[in-house]
Amino acid sequence: MERFFDTEGVTQSQRVLHTPSGYARKHLCYIQEAGRLKSLKPHISSREGLESFLFLHVISGSGTLTCPGGKYDLKSGDMALIDCREHYEHCSSEEDPWELEWVHFDGAKAEAFYGIFTKRSGETPVFRAERRNLPAIDEIMKTQEMPEPQGELTADLYLSRLMLCCLDALEGKSDTADYERIRESLNEQAGTIADDALESTIEAISGLSFGKTDEGFTKRYGISIRGYLENRRLNTSKELLRFTIKPVEEISAEAGFQTETVFRELFDRYERMSPEEYRKKWAQWIKG
Numbered sequence: 001m002e003r004f005f006d007t008e009g010v011t012q013s014q015r016v017l018h019t020p021s022g023y024a025r026k027h028l029c030y031i032q033e034a035g036r037l038k039s040l041k042p043h044i045s046s047r048e049g050l051e052s053f054l055f056l057h058v059i060s061g062s063g064t065l066t067c068p069g070g071k072y073d074l075k076s077g078d079m080a081l082i083d084c085r086e087h088y089e090h091c092s093s094e095e096d097p098w099e100l101e102w103v104h105f106d107g108a109k110a111e112a113f114y115g116i117f118t119k120r121s122g123e124t125p126v127f128r129a130e131r132r133n134l135p136a137i138d139e140i141m142k143t144q145e146m147p148e149p150q151g152e153l154t155a156d157l158y159l160s161r162l163m164l165c166c167l168d169a170l171e172g173k174s175d176t177a178d179y180e181r182i183r184e185s186l187n188e189q190a191g192t193i194a195d196d197a198l199e200s201t202i203e204a205i206s207g208l209s210f211g212k213t214d215e216g217f218t219k220r221y222g223i224s225i226r227g228y229l230e231n232r233r234l235n236t237s238k239e240l241l242r243f244t245i246k247p248v249e250e251i252s253a254e255a256g257f258q259t260e261t262v263f264r265e266l267f268d269r270y271e272r273m274s275p276e277e278y279r280k281k282w283a284q285w286i287k288g
Contacts, residue, residue: 012037012038012040013035013036013037013038014035014036015033015034015035015036015037015141016031016033016034016035016141016144018030018031018032018033018144018155020032020107020152021148021149021152023149023152024107024149024152024156025107025108026108027108028107028108028109028152028153028155028156029105029106029107029108029109029110029155029156029159029160029163030105030106030107030152030155030156030159031103031104031105031140031143031144031155031159032052032104032105032106033102033103033104034102034103034104034137034140034141035101035102035137035141036059036099036100036101036102036137037099037100037101037102038097038099039061039063039092039097039098039099039100040097041094041097042091042092042093042094042097043091043092044089044090044091045089045090045091046087046088046089047084047087047088047089048084048085048086048087048088049084049085050084050085050104051084051085051106052084052085052104052105052106053081053082053083053084053104053105053106053110053111053114054080054081054082054084054088054102054103054104055079055080055081055102055103055105055162055166056079056080056090056100056101056102057078057079057100057101057102057131057134057137058074058075058076058077058078058079058098058099058100059076059098059099059100059101060076060098060099061075061076061092061093061096061097061098061099062074062075062076062092062093062096062098063090063091063092063093063098064090064091064093065080065082065088065089065090065125065126066088066089066090067082067086067087067088067089067125068086068087068088069123069124069125072125072126074090074098074126076098077128077131078126078127078128079126079127079128079129079166079169080125080126080127081114081117081125081127081166082125083114084104101137102137103137103140103159103162105159107156107159109160109163110159110163113163116167116222117163117166117167117170119219120167120170120219120220120222122219127166127169127170128169129165129166129168129169133165133168134161134162134165135158135161135162135165139158140155140158140159140162143155143158170220178205179216179217179220179221181205182202182206182213182217182225183217183221183228185201185205186225186228186229186232187232189201190229190232190236190255190256191233191236191254191255191256192256193229193256194258195258198210198225198226198229202214202225210225213225214226229256230266233255233256233257233266234255234266234267234270234271236254236255236256237251237252237257237263237267237275238278238282240254240255241275241278241279241282241283242279242282242283242284243283243284248260248263248275248276251275252264263275
């Protein structure tokens, strides 16, 4: 149930608190607390050791956030995502008291997601995103009025959208390379680009060294350039195994693998079976 709080003239807030079910703790991302807060006078909110992650958005006003990454000045439109297991504190400014909206959450996917977020953000928790792209805090709060398990499943959906928006906001934050163009080129040339020409091809597209481009590409997409190329080639090979009767050796070459041996090694590593076994399991034209 949503409740309104007036903390002795310091803050006014509306919030919901949630105790997750055993199923949610094991399988989902779940809300612990969500709400809005209006600061009436400056005060420091300081915590640590919470089994929680905190997303906060400054709706208006300004203040500061201090966490292991440093001290950050926040203003209207700024957002932050922090691990509350570490010490953190935030404080509204006196001249321009802020209004915040926030979600405390945790769960099976939350810690893994936070690892991806910090890797891509360069350890900086503060970012900006279009508020219209975020799931509304009001909608997140309303999930607590739903019967279970609908409420927790819907909350998991909203939190997944929230996490995706956080990652989207980081794209291009400090990059100079056109990673989308690189990705499209890899899609188009996966079957023809030679392994020994990969680095020079990428450098020609990005205008940067391969190492620097690969670092940025990995930060953005969560996979290295070579790993992405391997993935595209494997997807092509699986399509050919399923929907054609071409021999494995021909499929290996058409997909862009340097040798059939390399193809078989990678196929076994990712699929845990041979190309022939995959074809037998998945090909629609094989009967019995």
